[in-house]
Amino acid sequence: MCGRYATTQTSSTLSRVFETDLANSFVELEADYNMAPTKLAPVVIGRREDASAPAVHRELLTARWGLIPSWAKDPSIGNRMINARSETVAEKPAFKKAFAKRRALVPADGYYEWYAGEPQDGKKKPVKQPFYITPKDGSVLAMAGLYEFWKDREADEWVVSYTILTTTAEDDLGHIHERMPMFLPEDAYDTWLDPAPRATDELLDLLIPAAPGRLAAYPVSTAVNNVRNNGPELIAPLPTE
Template sequence: MCGRYTLTVTLEELIVRFMIEDAFIPFHRPKYNVAPGQMVPAVISDGKRNRLGELKWGLIPPWADDPGIGSRMINARAETAADKPAFREALRRKRCLIPADGFYEWRKDGQGKQPMRIVMKDRSLFAMAGLYETWLAPDGRKISTCTVLTTAPNALMADIHDRMPVILRPEDEAVWLDRANREPQRLRALLKPYPEELMEAYPVSAEVGNVRNDSPRCIEPVGSVG
């Protein structure tokens, strides 16, 4: 799964990296411990331009009776999303990019678990493949939410966890956002493990386990890299 990630860059860096023409984020600061249930930056396309806004992490399907279902929908398995009622229509029509510069996973280490931060070797920004939906509450409120697609681990991740987020190659991001593309086979081809030779992982402090901790200390290496 993917349950925590980092986005430690400025709004300006996001705008440049994802070629944003319209940004609808009133305030953005570096985030060192993004968690489910929070509002997260996401990129969508309106067919002509890329737009940056915020979505609540934890997808609420339009047909849901209880918005609490979102807490169980933070991830969608890439292998089965096209067949699941909660994700099927979003995969066809409502795809987004969720920017990140790292994500956390917990590796079993003896009797405990060691939190690891996984990043690109060049520390560049990347895009996780996401889906989004808008839920209409009985009182008329609209809640826009998202989920992160996951896939089988690459060789780097296999020693840490049995799943990893789908990270899109930069050249595939426009294909993922293209609303005219509704071919499941073409989309499925994008949902694969990212090349492990471009990534690295290092241990970080156990304080990332508490969502209230959100400071540069969360991403500082501890112990030996492995």
């Protein structure tokens, strides 16, 4: 799964990387080295002016992490919807409508996973060691996501929320955690973001794990375990002995 990640790019950088419509993409963003569920984070979505429009306009906006289905009675269900398994996303009631026409890119510098080793010092449970996983070339990750609209009737306002798709971890990362985010190559952005109806198999074929060797993984401080901690020190490698 993906339960924490880092997203520190400015709106102008993300607009350049993902070629978004500038008129709709200058949102207020703050660097977050400990993005956690229920927080607001940048996502890229696609829109068409009408069904016959030849191009998809990409927009950058902020959304709440943890998808809230349109039929939900309250937003707390989103706390359990931070990830969607790519293997079943087209079938699950909470995700299938969003998968059909509300697909997104979720930018990230990197993400965290926790490795559970053997118990030490007589403890019954192992101490989980966080790892930071990030592109070796310093590029921005485009995690595959879905977004949804939910009406908060008490506040009389709409909430935009999202989830991140996951897949089986590649071999050199699978020893840390069995799941990892699903990524999209640049040449698949337009098709993935297009809200027009597409065959399920066509969409699933766009989803690919990271190319072997693209990502680096290294242990970081357990300070990331506390969501109140937030700063570049969280992604600093632990000193070697």
